[in-house]
Amino acid sequence: MKCIVGLGNPGGKYVGTRHNIGWEVTAELSRRGGAPAGKSRFDAITREVVLKGVPVILLEPQTFMNLSGRSVGQIAKFYKMSPADFLIVCDDLNLPLGKLRVRAGGSSGGQKGLADILQVLGTDAVPRLRLGVGRPPGTMDAAAYVLAQFRKDERIEVDLAVATAADAAEVWLADGVDSAMNRFNVSSDQK
Incomplete structure (x- = not known):
């Protein structure tokens, strides 16, 4: 079981x-897997699907971003999952809009939901898939920026990034984090 x-x-x-x-991204994976309606449990909405032959739980914590670890901790304990069984999908201010970055572990990079998950699981060795949302314009506050909707002119690029991120998640499921990193990470000169 993966999550x-x-x-x-x-x-x-x-x-x-x-x-x-x-x-x-979880909505796109749910669509691809033909998931049934979500269930409310583990302080989250969950959907069980099989993707690339792997049983997977799609988890959307309902605790607000900064407390996302609560849901992950509950499901890890219930299913006896290790940190490597999770792929955390989140936004990243430090990547250009639409760019992806898969990592096997590391710091939260300031993403508070990811930071809470790492703290609850007690390790930074948790696979993650970051999607670039770009930097706030001018002097706009970062919190206000991430809570703002994408502009209409960004939506095509965002939709493409979501589909590509779902592809990366499926590669993670089927072939592991190293394969996902090799296929989907952008080099610094591609930013």
């Missing part, structure tokens, strides 16, 4: 925001 965790905030006002791009 793909899309990070986001619950509530209609957060739909389509930069911070909720992780949920857009």
Whole structure:
């Protein structure tokens, strides 16, 4: 059993925001897997699917971003999952819009939902898939920026990035984190 965790905030006002791009990826994976309606458990919405022959739980914590570890900790304990069984999908201010970065571990890079998950699991060796949302313009506050919706002119690029991120998640499931990194990470000269 594997678990793909899309990070986001619950509530209609957060739909389509930069911070909720992780949920857009789990929604795409849910569509691909023909998932049934989600269930409310583990302080999250969960959907069980089989992708690339692997049973997987798609998890969307409903605790707000900064407490995402609560859901992940509950599901890890219930299913006796190790940190390597998770793929955390989240936004990243430090990547250009639409770019992806897969990592086997490392710091949270300032992403508070990811930081909470690492703290709850007690390790930074948790696979993650970051989607670039770009930097805030001018002097705009970073928190306000990630809670803002994507502009209409960004939506085509975002939709493509979500589909590509779902592809990367499927490669992670089928072939592991190293294969996903090799196929989907951008080099610094591609930024």
